[in-house]
Amino acid sequence: MELAVRERLLAAETGPDVQALKNAYELMKSASDGQSALDSSDNISGDLYVLCAEQALQLGYLEISSDCLQMYFKGRFPVNQFLGRAYLCQGQLHAPRSTENLDDFEKFVLFFMKAIDFATHDRRYFFLIYNASVLYWQLVRPFLKPGFRYCLIPSLSQIVTALNQIEERDNEWRAELMINLLECFLDASQLEEAKVFSSTAAVFIKENVPDKYSQIFSLMVINGYGNSLHFLHVLNLGNKKIKTNVVKAEIGK
Structure with missing residues (x-):
C-alpha cells in the first residue's frame, strides 16, 4: 500500500493531479481506520501523511490537509x-x-x-x-501596516534569535528581518527596546551587510526616536570590532 500511496502523491505533485491526491488520501484514510483490504500489518509511514498534507495544502484542499495532519499526530512515528x-x-x-x-x-x-x-x-x-x-x-x-506591527514582536523576535543562534549564512535575510523587527518596536512605541535592539542589529549589519546599515539609522532618526550620537557610538563599536579582528588575523599569520 505504501508504494501505491507514494506513486499517487508523486503524480499529484508532478501533475498537479487532484484525483491522484484524493486517491492517496483515501488509501491512507482506510489504513488509518483499519479498513484496508490489504494486510493489516501494511502500515503507512509517517512521512506520507505529512507529504499528503503539504500537497493538499498546495492544491487548496485544506480539509484533506488537516485530516492528514490529525492522522499523523495520532500515530507514533519517529x-x-x-x-x-x-x-x-x-x-x-x-x-x-x-x-x-x-x-x-x-x-x-x-x-x-x-x-x-x-x-x-x-x-x-x-x-x-x-x-x-x-x-x-x-x-x-x-x-505589516501601522498599528498592527506590534503583533509581530514576540514571534519575529524568536525567529531573529533562532536565525542568530544557528548562525544562518544568509546574512541579507537576517538583516532584513532585523530591520523589520526594529520597525515593529517603533510602531509599538517601545523606544527603549528599539534602542537596545538597534545597537545589536547595527553592529551585525555593518559587519555583514553594510549596504543596509543606513536603513537603521534612517528609521531611528526619521521617527525621532534616535540621535546621531547613539549611532556614532554603535558605529565606533563596529569599527573597533572589525579592527580587532584584523589584528587577530595578522597575529595569526
Missing part, C-alpha cells in the same frame, strides 16, 4: 524532520487573511514557534528554521 514540517503545515492552515483574524494568527504563530523550537535542537533540522522564517514573512503581510 521524531524526524517531518514533525517540524507537520507543525509548519498546521500553522499554514491557520494563516491569517486579515488583521481581524487574531485567533487564527495566534494558532499560526503557535505552530510555527513549535517548528522552530523543535528544529533548534538538532543541526540536521536547521533548514526548517530558515524555511519557517520565509513562510512566516510571506503570511504575516496583513500585519
Whole structure:
C-alpha cells in the first residue's frame, strides 16, 4: 500500500493531479481506520501523511490537509524532520487573511514557534528554521501596516534569535528581518527596546551587510526616536570590532 500511496502523491505533485491526491488520501484514510483490504500489518509511514498534507495544502484542499495532519499526530512515528514540517503545515492552515483574524494568527504563530523550537535542537533540522522564517514573512503581510506591527514582536523576535543562534549564512535575510523587527518596536512605541535592539542589529549589519546599515539609522532618526550620537557610538563599536579582528588575523599569520 505504501508504494501505491507514494506513486499517487508523486503524480499529484508532478501533475498537479487532484484525483491522484484524493486517491492517496483515501488509501491512507482506510489504513488509518483499519479498513484496508490489504494486510493489516501494511502500515503507512509517517512521512506520507505529512507529504499528503503539504500537497493538499498546495492544491487548496485544506480539509484533506488537516485530516492528514490529525492522522499523523495520532500515530507514533519517529521524531524526524517531518514533525517540524507537520507543525509548519498546521500553522499554514491557520494563516491569517486579515488583521481581524487574531485567533487564527495566534494558532499560526503557535505552530510555527513549535517548528522552530523543535528544529533548534538538532543541526540536521536547521533548514526548517530558515524555511519557517520565509513562510512566516510571506503570511504575516496583513500585519505589516501601522498599528498592527506590534503583533509581530514576540514571534519575529524568536525567529531573529533562532536565525542568530544557528548562525544562518544568509546574512541579507537576517538583516532584513532585523530591520523589520526594529520597525515593529517603533510602531509599538517601545523606544527603549528599539534602542537596545538597534545597537545589536547595527553592529551585525555593518559587519555583514553594510549596504543596509543606513536603513537603521534612517528609521531611528526619521521617527525621532534616535540621535546621531547613539549611532556614532554603535558605529565606533563596529569599527573597533572589525579592527580587532584584523589584528587577530595578522597575529595569526
